[in-house]
Amino acid sequence: MGSNKSPVDELVDGIDAIGSIIDENLPQLKSRIEEITTSQLSNAVNINDIRESLKELHEVNNALEKTAATLDLRMEEILSAVGNLAFRLDQVQKMVLEISEKAGLGTGDNELVDTVKMLEDRLKRLESRRTASGPGKIGFD
Numbered sequence: 001m002g003s004n005k006s007p008v009d010e011l012v013d014g015i016d017a018i019g020s021i022i023d024e025n026l027p028q029l030k031s032r033i034e035e036i037t038t039s040q041l042s043n044a045v046n047i048n049d050i051r052e053s054l055k056e057l058h059e060v061n062n063a064l065e066k067t068a069a070t071l072d073l074r075m076e077e078i079l080s081a082v083g084n085l086a087f088r089l090d091q092v093q094k095m096v097l098e099i100s101e102k103a104g105l106g107t108g109d110n111e112l113v114d115t116v117k118m119l120e121d122r123l124k125r126l127e128s129r130r131t132a133s134g135p136g137k138i139g140f141d
Helices: 007-103 110-133
Strands: none
Touching: 007 110
């Protein structure tokens, strides 16, 4: 009769066995929890560093966008100035031709006509490079 244990005794023995297993593994569990806590703190620091880097990247990106907009405006100003220069050169050429006709020299001074023609050709090359190179690019000789 003594060999059979009551259900309560078996339950107590089971609880004791569980307690023994927990006591044996408690140092390992404690060290693992400490490792996880340390890892979590390290991860939090890394996340904060990444957030700061991201803020800096956004600031740099905003500055680059502003610079690009400023460069676009400057390029438009340069293109406008080149257009104005072409217009003025055309006017100079017309005036030279008119003066030479009024003076009765026919074609006028060949050196001056050649220089005007050379300037006109260079201007045409600049304009063709501008349209061929796309917006914002100008090729100078």
